[in-house]
Amino acid sequence: MxxxxxxxxxxxxxxxxxxxxxxxxxxxxxxxxxxxxxxxxxxxxxxxxxxxxxxxxxxxxxxxxxxxxxxxxxxxxxxxxxxxxxxxxxxxxxxxxxxxxxxxxxxxxxxxxxxxxxxxxxxxxxxxxxxxxxDTAEVYGEQGWSLLTFRGTYCEKAVECFEKALELDPDDPEWNCDYATAIYRLEGSCSTKCSASEGKSLHLLERAVRLNPNDAVVKTLLALKLQDLRRDDEGHKYIKEALEQAPTLPYLLRYVAKFYRRAGLLDEALDVLKAALDLTPTSSFLHHQIGVCYKQKVTNSKKTSGKANMQNRRMNTGEIDEIITKAIFHFENALEYKTTFVLAYLDLAYMYREANKYQRAEDTYENVLTLPSLTDEEKQQIHLYYGRFKQYNRKSESEAIKHYKKGFQITKPNRYREDCEAALKGIAEFKFQRDRRDAVGFGLLGFVYKNDGKTPEAIECYEEALKYDPNNEEYLSDLCNLKLMIRNNNGL
Known part of the structure; x- marks a missing residue:
């Protein structure tokens, strides 16, 4: 040719x-x-x-x-x-x-x-x-489903496709179920998270169940949404119906387990997840969710041990160590089957911290930072958690600040960026409690204000920082750049 x-x-x-x-x-x-x-x-x-x-x-x-x-x-x-x-x-x-x-x-x-x-x-x-x-509904619907299945971050594009499909065929049960699923996921994502009562997924999920009562999976999503709204009894009804319809569908069982876990029924959640894992033993998602349940058990056990007498506390310590070992096992398996599973890396690092295996935790944070194609949100989350590890476990304030800054510099608005900002301000406040003339404290506030677009406040903080650390090149550079930016904006 x-x-x-x-x-x-x-x-x-x-x-x-x-x-x-x-x-x-x-x-x-x-x-x-x-x-x-x-x-x-x-x-x-x-x-x-x-x-x-x-x-x-x-x-x-x-x-x-x-x-x-x-x-x-x-x-x-x-x-x-x-x-x-x-x-x-x-x-x-x-x-x-x-x-x-x-x-x-x-x-x-x-x-x-x-x-x-x-x-x-x-x-x-x-x-x-x-x-x-x-422009057929089938093509738009399949495009939306493919985007949703391929990668979670394609969710917004998937929603647009389902909306086009439903414009052409408003009552199609399949596209209504997929559209409701996409909206439910989008509302739950960190970057678009809204209160449960503000979202529109409840109405869409209810409509999807009416149009397709044989879809057991969408019933579990409706149950989870009702749980968000503290209507657990109604949610339990749909969970029961879904399990009766498809008791051996792994995709459904993972949502059932999530419902139980959020209700505090950790043993019930583990039973469901292990049954699903028997059906799909190489599922990284299921290994991760089992690990999450054990992680929650560790948290709960620590709360209990804090109130226990000394003898029971020693017994609880042994139980906690065993649960930590199980959590680590499943998080490691999750990463064996999916090497790009960011949440599994972060949860594994957390459990290494709980096991006092700090070097392994350090290596895990470093490994996850090298993954290709990390989203901005994932980078923010990693730097936030790594910063906390450096601050509270490694006792390295300077390294913690470095990671909090990296997370905060990524401008995508979400709770991870907010937490990085709060961490930087918290360190500054702690320094001011010890010394109101602390240059590092003023420098941190200047950095926060600069990256929030609050130029006058940033200039004021950097000028204060330079009073107490006059030769600091970072403060001098940032202050000069901010003043130059104001001059250029004023046309001078």
Whole structure:
């Protein structure tokens, strides 16, 4: 094929709506962990299998295994045919688009062109039907589901896709369930967190359950939302219904366990998680959640031991050590199966701290900071926790300040940035209690004000800091830059 013809083919490929044009970036995902999750969905769920096969084909392409990619697309095609009684061709749009891309990537250009032609033929048929749209709900819905499944940080894009799908097909049970799920996750994320009563996911989850009463998973999400609103009794009802419908679905059991854990029923949560782990023993998520339950047990045991007499306290210490060991075991397993699991790193470091294994904790914090494609929120969280470790366990105030500053300098607003700010102000206040002329204290406040855009306050603090540490290059540099910025803004 000539370069001109290949470029023309590539131009047509870029117009397709499929996984290859949805910005699903390899750097944002652990491919092996994604493959395991998708295989589990194929094994334990009977709904939407064609979507799973399509995304699995894209994952295989990312691993460079084009033969397996084609095999999965063939399975997707078979699944669509077997579950498409109305025979509508639009169901095939994403699958055929993925075929075209995989064949192009494997240099089988004629096959790639044939599948592009198939997509064009379907689109022409849709245009001829006045009540149809070339922008189909199926394509938007599958795009939203793929974004949501590929990486949690794609949640906002997924919401937009589901909204477009529902504009075209408002009462589709599947897209309503997925839309409610995406909104529920988005409301719970740190960057967009709102009070339970302010969110709109309750209404959406209730509607999703009405439209699709057979979806047990969405019932567990509704239960969790009701729990957020302190309507636990109603939540328990949906948990019971969900367990009766799908007692061996691992994806559902993890939400059931979360409900129990948040209700303080840690043993019940552990029983559910271990049952799910028996079904999917390589699940990093389940290992992590089991570790979280043991971590909570440590916290609870410490509270109890503080009130106990000396004999019981010694007994409790032994119990706590055993629980810490179990937590560490499961957090380490979570990272064995998913090496990019940021929360598992942080929880493991915390448990190493509890076990007085400070060097291992230090190494864990350093390792998680080297992960590629960390989000700003993840970086803030890591620096906050690392700073606390340096401050309270290593007794290194200067190192703690360094990490709090790094977390605070990332301007993404959330509670981690707020906590970094509070930590810096707290250190400054502690220094002022000992010496009202402490230069470091004024320097820290200057840094906070500077990064909050409060230039006059920052200048005042740096000037005070330089009174007591006149040769400090950092304070001099920041003060000069702030004054220069004011001068430039005033046009001087």
């Amino acid at each position: 000539s370069r001109l013809t290949e470029n023309a083919l590539k131009s047509r490929l870029l117009q397709l709506k499929c996984h290859f044009t949805w910005s699903l970036l390899q750097k944002d995902v652990d491919i092996d962990a994604l493959e395991d999750r998708l295989q589990d969905q194929l094994k334990f769920s009977d709904t939407g299998k064609y979507r799973v096969y399509n995304l699995l084909a894209y994952a295989m392409h990312l691993k460079g295994d084009f033969a397996k990619a084609i095999e999965n697309l063939e399975q997707a095609e078979k699944n669509i045919k077997a579950n498409n009684p109305d025979g509508k061709d639009r169901k095939y749009l994403v699958t055929f688009g993925d075929y075209a891309w995989v064949y192009y990537k494997s240099k089988q250009y004629e096959d790639s062109k044939n599948y592009i032609d198939k997509v064009d033929q379907i689109n022409k048929g849709l245009k001829l039907l006045s009540h149809e749209s070339q």
